[in-house]
Amino acid sequence: MDFSFTDDQRQLRDALRGYLERENSFSARTASARSASGWSESLWRGLADDLGILGVGVAETAGGAGGNAIDMMVASEELGANLLVEPFLETSVIGAAALGAAGGREAELAAIVSGDMRCAFAWAEAESRFDPAAPATAATRTAAGWRLDGRKAVVTAAPYATHLLVTARDGDEPALFLVGADAAGLSLRGYPMIDGRRAADAVFDAVSLPEAALLLRGEEATERLCDIATAMLGAEALGVMRVMLDDTISFTKERRQFGQPIAGFQVLQHRMVDMYMQLELATSAVYRAVLSLDAAPAERARAVSAMKVTVAGACRFVGQNAIQLHGGMGMTDEVRVSHYFRRATVIESEFGSADWHRRRFAALSRAA
Amino acid sequence: MEIAWSADEIAFRDEVRAFLAEKLTDELRASGAHMTSVYADPGHARAWQAILHEKGWVAPAWPVEHGGTGWSLAQRYIWQRERIAAGAPPVSPMGVQMCGPAIIGHGSDAQKAFFLPRMLSGEHFWCQGYSETGSGSDLASLKCRAEDDGDHLVVTGQKLWSTHAHAANWGFFLVRTATLDRPQQGITFLLIDMASPGVTVVPTVSPAGENIQNEIFLDAVRVPKSNVVGAIGDGWTVAKYLLEFERGGAAYAPGLQIDLDEIEQFAGEVRGDDGGRLIDDAAFADAIAQARIDVLALEVFEFRAMSDASAGRYPHAIPSLMKIRGTELQQRITELRLLAAGRYGMAYQPQAGVSAGPVHFPHADGGFVGPREAAIAPMRYVSERAASIYAGTNEIQRNIIAKIMGL
Known part of the structure; x- marks a missing residue:
């Protein structure tokens, strides 16, 4: 048993942290999020060209870094701590995993590595709640390939994506398709999210796709992809929570009331101890989930759902108390902790709420 | 002991319901039912206040001689429940629930005669100037200074978390008129015309992106001493009265x-x-x-x-x-x-x-x-x-x- 990071992983973390502090300061990040486009192309290009991080999980044969799940976890946590709005999760985690699993997709994987491709994951529908395995969007066979019809709800990063990864039902089976954002018959209605990122509702009206648009097929392939995405979202949450805890500790040490720093009050000390405990337990749950991604499907799914429940609870506790301990300042857009709180709130329900994952965990446990 | 409402109270509830059904427009109803926070928007709140003013129902908690309704506490509770259920926006609490009681409890006859009717009619829309950067939970440590200058106090300082200060034409402030042994001493409760020279309101943007709170900067603002509520230096007593009202009022x-x-x-x-x-x-x-x-x-x-x-x-x-x-x-x-x-x-x-x-x-x-x-x-x-x-x-x-x- 060994829970230490390799030298390469530590270097990856330090390089990423240093680069993001320079190139994507909190004010730069917020300006990008609130610009007309909602993201920074130059930062995205820099992540590809200067750091090569967009291909962290892409095989070396396709020009990537050939990193494993732990490398991706290290990167995700740092990007979370930086509150990145650009679609790393959607592209370099979900896109890379889907294209990698599909096989024979070297050109598209190379486009991920170079920063030319940006993905959005269109899995949710207004009536699907949190279930990724039962889309109503229909994939129909045509002479040329496929036709897609349906609607997707709150597709994160869709407004600045070059490609959508779309779940659809081929008969009884879920499948995943790669659709260009400029495909005829695809329309997007974009809007901001509460965490400052952008999303869109997407309508697929007889969108015709070539045979090669089909990436994955079957419930297990879809679930595996969602589990990878959820695990890396959990890693991102660790970075988000770490900053909230650090900022809260610094603030309460500086803020003076009744003639002393408020960090001296025991009730606040205990609150921060509980925040720390939640973060440590969330970290542990994320490690189990990430280390289980290649395990048998049921074990993997259980570890990921257990993690999501733990992380969602921690996000809520750490986020709410970070605001509370900042007092009135926590209720302003001016302090960054309020932005991290909003991101943590979105993470709580992204890829399924705690209730949904608790139920999935229980069902998997009964089956085992 | 008796937990049920009396027949009179049920009759009162029906009267309130009939009034709300008759007077609430769809627009006002939507403005109350679809609020994005606990605050109503000032425009709709004032429009609804005008309707209540006509009926004499703006300030149920006030004594009848100042324009209150004379309702029992149970009737006030019923009113609140029915108002919310009907989707009516709340009347801004800063005037009627906060500054009003301070003036009723501690103000001069002239202050009562001038301010209370204008508070009820909505002509005056109020904001609060209490908290400061260094004085939140520890409110008594406040530093906003008021110097004595004959008939006037000259106020310089800064205030935070002032709800709707950008829409208000009057504000009630806690200012320091003396530095004494106990921080609660030497504080004065002061009414300031927000149009006075030297008053600047800067928006505070919330995490939901809304400008409801504000920062207020006061730069040598001249305020007549006739706007002091209670005695100079006795503001903490007035504020405590008012804070208890804010806490217990709802x-x-x-x-x-x-x-x-x-x-x-x-x-x-x-x-x-x-x-x-x-x-x-x-x-x-x-x-x-x-x-x-x-x-x-x-x-x-x-x-x-x-x-x-x-x-x-x-x-x-x-x-x-x-x-x-x-x-x-x-x-x-x-x-x-x-x-x-x-x-x-x-x-x-x-x-x-x-x-x-x-x-x-x-x-x-x-x-x-x-x-x-x-x-x-x-x-x-x-x-x-x-x-x-x-x-x-x-x-x-x-x-x-x-x-x-x-x-």
Whole structure:
């Protein structure tokens, strides 16, 4: 048993942290999020060209870094701590995993590595709640390939994506398709999210796709992809929570009331101890989930759902108390902790709420 | 002991319902029902206040001689419940619930004659100048300075968290007129015309992107001494009176019950985690049931406080207990709202609701995606994190109760 990071992983973390502090300061990040486009192309290009991080999980044969799940976890946590709005999760985690699993997709994987491709994951529908395995969007066979019809709800990063990864039902089976954002018959209605990122509702009206648009097929392939995405979202949450805890500790040490720093009050000390405990337990749950991604499907799914429940609870506790301990300042857009709180709130329900994952965990446990 | 409403109280409820049904326009109803925070927007609040003013119902808690209604506490409770259920926007509390009682309790006859009618009519729209950068929980340490200059006080300093200061034409302030041994001494309660030279209001943007709170800068603002409420240096007494009013003035249960009704209705329309409607989802139904059970206990707690107060008993811990429990439940219910919203609760769509101030984040102007309830849910969730911070943090309230318990 060994829970230490390799030298390469530590270097990856330090390089990423240093680069993001320079190139994507909190004010730069917020300006990008609130610009007309909602993201920074130059930062995205820099992540590809200067750091090569967009291909962290892409095989070396396709020009990537050939990193494993732990490398991706290290990167995700740092990007979370930086509150990145650009679609790393959607592209370099979900896109890379889907294209990698599909096989024979070297050109598209190379486009991920170079920063030319940006993905959005269109899995949710207004009536699907949190279930990724039962889309109503229909994939129909045509002479040329496929036709897609349906609607997707709150597709994160869709407004600045070059490609959508779309779940659809081929008969009884879920499948995943790669659709260009400029495909005829695809329309997007974009809007901001509460965490400052952008999303869109997407309508697929007889969108015709070539045979090669089909990436994955079957419930297990879809679930595996969602589990990878959820695990890396959990890693991102660790970075988000770490900053909230650090900022809260610094603030309460500086803020003076009744003639002393408020960090001296025991009730606040205990609150921060509980925040720390939640973060440590969330970290542990994320490690189990990430280390289980290649395990048998049921074990993997259980570890990921257990993690999501733990992380969602921690996000809520750490986020709410970070605001509370900042007092009135926590209720302003001016302090960054309020932005991290909003991101943590979105993470709580992204890829399924705690209730949904608790139920999935229980069902998997009964089956085992 | 008797828990049921009397026949007279039921008759009163019916009278209130009839009034609300007749006077509330669809627009006003929507402005109250679709609020994105606990604050109504000043425009709708003032329009509704004008209607109430005509009826004489703006300030139920005030003595009749100053324009109050003469209602019993039970009648005031019924009024509050029916108003919220009907979707009427609340009247801004800064004037009627806060500054008004201070003037009634401590003001001069001239102040009562000038300010109270204008407060009732809505001609004066009030804001509060209490907190400062260094003085939040420790309010008595406030530094905003007022120098004596003959008939005037000259005020210089800065104030924070002033709700609707950008829309207000009058403000009530706590300023320091002397530095003495105890920080509570030497504080003066002062009414300031917001159009006075030297007053600058700077918007504070909330995490929900709304400008409801403001920062107020005062630079050598000349205020006639006739605007001091109570005596110079006696402001803490006036403020304590007013803070107790703010803490004890509201009953939480009526609003929370309406919130839960709304969430249940919405949950009957959307899908839950197990494939059926959300309202039939066991985990969600349990969470709603628990919230209802907790609100039922709070309601009787509020009835008991009301009954005590009617008999002239004011147990000291009650306002703090009520504030803690009320705001914690209020916050938990916004969590349920967000849970019901599902994925659409991640979208930022303030335009689907009615904001209490200008919106500063990028958003669409017209329509929105998903159900309106889902669009409002994250606004309420984020905004109401303030409830455990404002009006004395819940940590400070617990300290107060501990002292009262003799710990």
